[in-house]
Amino acid sequence: DIQMTQSPSSLSASVGDRVTITCRASQNIDNHLNWYQQKPGKAPTFLIYAAASLQSGVPSRFSGSRSGTDFTLTINNLHPEDFATYYCQQSYTTPRTFGQGTKVEIK
Amino acid sequence: QVQLQQWGAGLLKPSETLSLTCGVSGGSFSGNFWTWIRQPPGKGLEWIGEIKDSGGADYNPSLGSRVTISVDMSQNQFSLSLKSVTAADTAVYYCVRGVLIYSIIRRSGKYFNGMDVWGQGTTVTVSS
Numbered sequence: 001d002i003q004m005t006q007s008p009s010s011l012s013a014s015v016g017d018r019v020t021i022t023c024r025a026s027q028n029i030d031n032h033l034n035w036y037q038q039k040p041g042k043a044p045t046f047l048i049y050a051a052a053s054l055q056s057g058v059p060s061r062f063s064g065s066r067s068g069t070d071f072t073l074t075i076n077n078l079h080p081e082d083f084a085t086y087y088c089q090q091s092y093t094t095p096r097t098f099g100q101g102t103k104v105e106i107k
Numbered sequence: 108q109v110q111l112q113q114w115g116a117g118l119l120k121p122s123e124t125l126s127l128t129c130g131v132s133g134g135s136f137s138g139n140f141w142t143w144i145r146q147p148p149g150k151g152l153e154w155i156g157e158i159k160d161s162g163g164a165d166y167n168p169s170l171g172s173r174v175t176i177s178v179d180m181s182q183n184q185f186s187l188s189l190k191s192v193t194a195a196d197t198a199v200y201y202c203v204r205g206v207l208i209y210s211i212i213r214r215s216g217k218y219f220n221g222m223d224v225w226g227q228g229t230t231v232t233v234s235s
Contacts, residue, residue, distance in 0.1 A: 001168075031212050034221050036152075043201055043225035044152065050210045050219040087152055091220040094165040096154040 002026050002090050006099030012107040017078045021102045023088035025069040032092035033071045035064055038101075039084045048073065049091075078104075109134035111226035113202045115187075119233050125189040129202030129226055132183065136160055140205030141178060141185040142222060145198040153198075157205055158185060192233045202226040 003026035013019050023033065031051040036044040046055045051066040061076045075082055083106050088099040115127035129141070143155040156166035158176045166174050170189070178185040189196060204224040209216060 031217075032219060034219075036222075038152075043228055044222075045225070046221055046223045049208055049221040050212060050217075053208075053210050053219075055221070055223065089152070089154075089222075094154075094157070095167040095169070096157075096220075098152045098154070101151045 001095055002029060002097050004088055004090055004097050004099040006088055006102055008102060010103040010105060012105050013078055014107045015078055015080055019075045019078055019104060021073045021086055023071045023099045025090055028069060029090045029092035031066055032090055034089045034091055035073045036087045037084045109204060109224045111202050111224055113226040113229050115229055117230055117232060119192050120235055121193050121233060122191055125192050125231055127187045127200055127229055128184055130184050136180050136183050142203040142205045143176060143187045144201045144203055147198040194233050197233045199228045199230050201228050
């Protein structure tokens with residue numbers, strides 16, 4: 001299985017901050033990397049596919065990038081509704097695997 | 108707009124079989140992957156498996172031969188069966204639509220798989 005290692009596991013930030021979350025794949029997955037947002041008690045929502053492409057309706061303050069097997073989710077100008085847990089997921093092969101999640105909390 | 112509505116028993120005893128069904132409304136059943144994901148209490152997301160509209164399925168090897176995903180295109184439904192459950196199977200179970208999205212990366216066009224529509228989740232508790 002491809003292991004997805006996400007960091008940090010949690011972070012504290014303020015409204016207006018820029019936040020960066022990293023995800024590392026255990027092997028090459030090309031650009032087959034998705035990002036999801038999950039709020040407490042809710043199903044995840046789909047944010048980014050192909051490492052850097054925003055899903056329809058996702059605000060432009062969200063962005064993704066890739067460098068080799070390292071992937072980054074950046075949230076610029078953090079909004080109150082962005083406080084949530086974020087997961088990366090590789091879609092390169094099955095079994096599809098997720099990172100362990102990063103909880104973005106209010107400072 | 109596609110919506111997924113899931114249902115099934117929420118309380119099971121060890122060794123019983125978990126059965127969940129997901130109804131698809133508002134969109135085409137064809138051309139997508141129909142997926143089950145679970146999330147144990149306080150933990151992360153685990154991919155259980157997926158089935159194509161053609162009926163071909165892929166499963167997480169960690170679940171061995173206990174898992175079966177099936178599709179009923181006539182009813183626009185797909186189902187999850189997990190046999191011989193234990194307390195370790197206690198989780199919120201989500202049905203999810205997987206889609207193929209065409210994208211051009213560095214002048215090369217490719218299809219990418221993403222999970223874009225999620226059911227509301229079903230809490231399944233396994234306890235004697």
